[in-house]
Amino acid sequence: MGTEFSKRAKGAEMKAAAWLGRHPGAVLTPAAVTASGVELGWTATGGILGGTAVGLGAWYRAHPDTFDRFAAPRMRAWRRRWLTYVGPRWRNALIACDLYTTHRKTGEMRVPRVVRVRSYSPSVDTVYVRLHPGQHLRQFEAKLPELTEALKVERIALERVKPRVLALVVERSEPFTEVIEAPEMPYDGDAVDLTDLYVGETEYGGEWRLPLLGQHIFAAGATGAGKNSVVASLLRGVAPLVRDGSVRLWLCDPKQMEFATLAGIAHRYADTDEAAAELVDEYVEDMQATQRMLAEQGQRKITPSPVTPLNLLVLDEMGALLAYGDASVARGLRRQLALVGSQGRATGHSMVGLVQEPTKDTVPVRDLFTTRICLRVTSAAHVDMVLGENARLRGALADEIPNDPATAGIGYVIRQRSRVPMRVRAAYVDDRELDEPVEFVRAGWRGGADLRVVA
């Protein structure tokens, strides 16, 4: 801002001129309409405006997909910008929350200015604000609950975009009011992209997809939070490749219930702590054999096929395996998982680990996982344990998701590039829909070894 010598505030007309400079549309739009009225006549201008409205209406009715993708976010953002995040309402909310600075000489209260509004989904707005010198993201973080109330919204997450520009990710309402249907099960292996599998929906109205190949997934959630639906959705997605032998399932299921139905199509299945430890030992041996094979062939990583399959290790209730089991078994297991975490990605050895409670036993291993999901948890401290430091502060309020089947499957992931927590909901796969891939795989089994027969 430079040095400020005068005690006089900037003139109102100068402020207005600066405002118009920043919002050329506010001058150009009325000017264009007036020019058109004078040049073409008011009837013609009315016709053009009416025609545009009718055109938009027709687009809205005829092509919901493209309208919702291209036109709706822009129209919504424009409307929100000028109706919600503008004028006294915005100013009063920020002043009430002490998020303003005072001009040293004139005593004028300066509120951060809204520079842009994006509205990616009907329930979420991203509001970019320019900070005044002396302001920092930290002040906003400290006042987040107050600001959320003042703006009358559900939740706000924060992100520093660049120096002095902050983004408020504003969740205006709960985006997930309906259960999301189980994903389709593709028939052909070619239709499956192991780097991009559908698991549910995001709060932005898009598909929530996860990579399996070259990645490890960690999902935390209290009992009934819906952890299984993440695994079940992934399994439906990869079913044709399990059938063809390009994906092998290694299941550790110490609770002996969640994935019992999948035992029949698993390459290996363990239902006790000891059996799980043996299974993981064998899994690591398999990984090391693949490493040797890749080294002999001079390759860096595998392409999934029946010869070099993707080996998917599913660890249900990792907490039980690592904490409550026999201490030496748990120690060995931890060492093996560390190997898989650091070396398995190139050899096609991916893990999916589920935990009920992120505790001191499970948190060290969480760093081995490249994708982390936090469904409903029972304590605020769990959120950062799963998603990383400050995730909750930035809006991942996983501990505030109600303990209610109506909100099961809802959770947060951290978006890779922006680091913003994103609310997601896993599709719901019921028992029958989980049996389907089992029958499907059994019916067309083309894998190498015989399928296990489970009574």
Ligand SMILES: Nc1ncnc2c1ncn2[C@@H]1O[C@H](COP(=O)(O)OP(=O)(O)OP(=O)(O)O)[C@@H](O)[C@H]1O
């Ligand atoms: N994705 C989802 N969408 C809607 N409802 C779901 C979803 N997932 C689970 N539910 C509901 O929540 C209940 C509990 O789900 P589930 O047993 O899968 O949770 P969990 O986290 O795996 O629990 P646990 O740790 O006890 O195994 C289900 O019976 C179902 O009614």
